[in-house]
Amino acid sequence: MQKPSIPKGTRDFSPLEMAKRNYIFNTIKEAFLLYGFQQIETPAMENYSTLMGKYGEEGDKLLFKVLNSGDFLKSVTDEQLIGRNCAQLTSSLCEKGLRYDLTVPFARYVVQHRNEIQFPFKRYQIQPVWRADRPQKGRYREFYQCDADVVGSDSLVNEIELVSLIDYVFAKFGINICIKLNNRKVLTGIAEIIGEADKIIDITVAIDKIDKIGIDNVNQELSEKGISDEAIATLQPLLQLSGSNTDKLATLRSLLEKSATGMKGVDELEYVLSHADSLGMKANVELDVSLARGLNYYTGTILEVKACDVQIGSITGGGRYDNLTGVFGMEGVSGVGISFGADRIFDVLNTLDLYPAGTCVSTKILFLNLGENEASESLRTILALRSKGFSAELYPDCSKMKKQMAYADAKQIPYVGIIGESELSEKVITLKNMATGEQCKVTAEEIADRLS
Secondary structure (H helix, E strand, C coil), X not given: CCCCCCCCCCCCCCHHHHHHHHHHHHHHHHHHHHCCCEECCCCCEEEHHHHCCCCHHHHHHCCCEECCCCCCCCCCCHHHHHXXXXXXXXXXXXXXXXXXXXXXXXXXXXXHCCCCCCCCEEEEEEEEEECCCCCECCECCEEEEEEEEEECCCCCHHHHHHHHHHHHHHHHHCCCEEEEEEEHHHHHHHHHHCCCHHHHHHHHHHHCCHHHHHHXXXXXXXXHCCCCHHHHHHXXXXXXXXXXXXXXXXXXXXXXXXXXXXXXXXXXHHHHHHXXXXXXXXXXXXXXXXXCCCCXXXXXXXXXXXXXXXXXXXXXXXXXXXXXXXXXXXXXXXXEEXXXXXXXXXXXXXXHCCCCCCCCCCCCEEECCCCHHHHHHHHHHHHHHHHCCCCEEECCCCCCHHHHHXXXXXXXXXXXXXXXXXHHHHCCEEEEECCCCCEEEECCCCHHHHHC
């Protein structure tokens, strides 16, 4: 008989792993609520027409399609099947697809519910997404995104609040981070002053790889895209800016003075950086002109978060976009958002062992099952403890004590409660600390205080 398995690029999570993941999700959720964001959820499936054409040619190839229910071949002709035109067949066979990210469903939600939404609308969403990608280390076909967005407001206060939110979350996790900031208007200004304004996408895609492939390979890629040697030479001092954020801003002002768009980007950066600095954040907030981020719908501030003590890709990213809902016919809704990379945060916390004590403990106390009367008394005590917020359970079978203790050990339960014949007659409970091995006798009224 074949051993059961799961699809490549998906994962099972054990109780221990889920305890750690829930710690991450709960910490992020608590921060979202603290900063005034409201939760929404959208379906795992969207109409195929909602998703198609929103992620570029490469992104569209990674959409998981869902076959129509019932006889999904009924609207397909023999000629179409023989022709094997994949795009044409897909539109006939599949009316739905699994969501690729949370942003496009959010845009659809805003347009569909525009008359019910109070703008500016601050929403958060923590849900899985699916991509038909080639599975590899750190890249999965099913993974969670934790997004927060503010739409319907142009104010840079939103950017400052999101930077503050990021700082708050990672301070809670105990992860040292660097928040890298840039502005797409600065990148547009750079493309203008080097005389390659029409190649802004090629330029940003290339320089976004500078950390991964180095400046020489970036220059080679720019050359291959048709950027002139003179333009590449002009670009070099901008890619190697150094000094404090104030120094970098001054250099940018000097280099971009002939680009109105570029200067507006510098003004916006200065506003966000100065306010972030005045809030006294724990994180290092750094202006990084090489930061471009791959998504071309960003129009203003762009940000990325790096872990300082672990070699890993960005663990949070986001930015400002001016027309989120335009693809659905609702023009001019500006927004700014961030997405926490829960899976990479999970890896960082595991590497640095930063989970608080007790994160993985599901049950505070296990009561041993030593007989019918003893179990009945244990259940009454358990109900009283649960009413006070303590997680407690009774071992279901009257097995050997060694087996029951092994169960408590395996589940990392910190306390064991024992009610045997002598405890019944004395109206007490023997409480055992599993870490120290110490035992003491307490009354039902005292046990909650001892567990605290």
